[in-house]
Amino acid sequence: MPNKSKRFIFTLVTSLFIATLLTACSDDKAQEEAKTKALHNYFDHTHGDDVSDLVKHKFEHKFAEQCVKREIKDSVNKEDDRKRYAKPCLCIATRIMKDLTAVEAEKFLVEKKSTQSLKMSFDEAAYFCLQNKVKVKAPVLFGRK
Numbered sequence: 001m002p003n004k005s006k007r008f009i010f011t012l013v014t015s016l017f018i019a020t021l022l023t024a025c026s027d028d029k030a031q032e033e034a035k036t037k038a039l040h041n042y043f044d045h046t047h048g049d050d051v052s053d054l055v056k057h058k059f060e061h062k063f064a065e066q067c068v069k070r071e072i073k074d075s076v077n078k079e080d081d082r083k084r085y086a087k088p089c090l091c092i093a094t095r096i097m098k099d100l101t102a103v104e105a106e107k108f109l110v111e112k113k114s115t116q117s118l119k120m121s122f123d124e125a126a127y128f129c130l131q132n133k134v135k136v137k138a139p140v141l142f143g144r145k
Helices: 001-025 028-039 053-072 078-098 104-110 117-129
Strands: none
Touching: 053 078, 053 104, 078 117, 104 117
């Protein structure tokens, strides 16, 4: 065998030996922790101070009232629409109230402002409360839909 081939084979075998040695010495525990962190998103989702039941009750009714007012603002028949929107708005307010934080309650009740998280909660609650509603059937005229 030529001298260059011997050197190449020696270098190749040495490189494979070193690579195997370094791989064998790796820490499996660190790799498992990295995989676990990738699979589970560790996010501290604390809500801060607990909100009292009285504040939650006030929030629920104020929010439902504001929701109904917003819905009937441009309505022609306000009394009928008020009755129609009362139940879904109360459902939305109750759903939001479950995850209400002290900061959100204070901003809404005292400062009359809505936080971004409150708007996101509203969207989620509205979807939940309104998806169960039975859709009105289209009128059947002359045997056609």
